[in-house]
Amino acid sequence: MLCALEREVGLKVKMKTSISSEKSKLDRKMVEKNRRMQMKSLCFKLSSLIPASHFRGTRDIISQQDQLDYAASYITQLKENIEKLKIRKEQAMGFENGSNTMDTMMFGSRLPVFDLRDLGSSIEVIVISGLQKSFMVYEIISILEEEGAEVVSASFSTVGDKVFHTVHAQVKISRVGVETTRVCQRLQELIN
Numbered sequence: 001m002l003c004a005l006e007r008e009v010g011l012k013v014k015m016k017t018s019i020s021s022e023k024s025k026l027d028r029k030m031v032e033k034n035r036r037m038q039m040k041s042l043c044f045k046l047s048s049l050i051p052a053s054h055f056r057g058t059r060d061i062i063s064q065q066d067q068l069d070y071a072a073s074y075i076t077q078l079k080e081n082i083e084k085l086k087i088r089k090e091q092a093m094g095f096e097n098g099s100n101t102m103d104t105m106m107f108g109s110r111l112p113v114f115d116l117r118d119l120g121s122s123i124e125v126i127v128i129s130g131l132q133k134s135f136m137v138y139e140i141i142s143i144l145e146e147e148g149a150e151v152v153s154a155s156f157s158t159v160g161d162k163v164f165h166t167v168h169a170q171v172k173i174s175r176v177g178v179e180t181t182r183v184c185q186r187l188q189e190l191i192n
Contacts, residue, residue, distance in 0.1 A: 043067060050074050053120025111162070112191045118180045123149055127165040127191065131158075137165055143186045144169045147179060 047067040054074050055062065062070075112129035125140060141151045149169035156165045 040064075046071050051120055114187055114191055116180060116184050116187065121171050122152075123169045123171075123180065123183070125165075125167040125169070125187065127167075127187075129163050129165070129191075131161050131163060137167070139190055140165070140167055140187065143183060143190065147183045147186070148172050149183075 043064050047070075050067075050071055051074075055070055112127060114125060114127040117124040117126075123144065125144070127140065137154055137156065141154060144151055144167065148171065150172050151167060151169045154165070154167045156163055158164075
């Protein structure tokens with residue numbers, strides 16, 4: 001009788017152990033499934049933060065690993081840009097007295113100067129001129145529009161004896177784009 005009772009208790013203990021181990025296996029599977037779903041959601045969110053111009057193909061067809069690789073290269077590119085801008089800022093802050101040395105170092109030997117930034121589907125043109133050099137901003141806008149860009153905003157500010165013009169434009173037809181080297185050449189001819 002005692003042996004039968006021991007066997008019955010042993011069976012109940014084994015059943016409870018197997019039920020609890022099955023339950024823990026299901027719990028681990030659910031935890032892993034939730035973790036994978038959360039990682040997939042985070043990867044999608046990360047991919048959506050990267051500009052479309054940084055991808056070689058369409059976002060929908062590339063693998064998750066490729067999306068992570070593109071994100072890593074984009075982050076590296078942004079870090080490099082930040083470092084370059086920090087250096088330019090430090091140089092500008094070192095010459096904040098507005099001396100001719102700053103003009104020579106930052107803008108070459110003479111004004112006006114311009115910087116054209118191709119941002120994929122948009123373009124930013126910055127022109128820095130002196131108060132004595134006069135040109136019309138509409139001429140810059142005309143060049144951009146003739147080359148296939150649509151001007152979104154234009155602004156200017158005067159700091160000391162320099163005038164900073166900033167023009168933002170977007171590509172009208174994304175398939176065609178804008179030939180930035182041609183725009184750069186035409187702006188160079190206009191400004192000089």
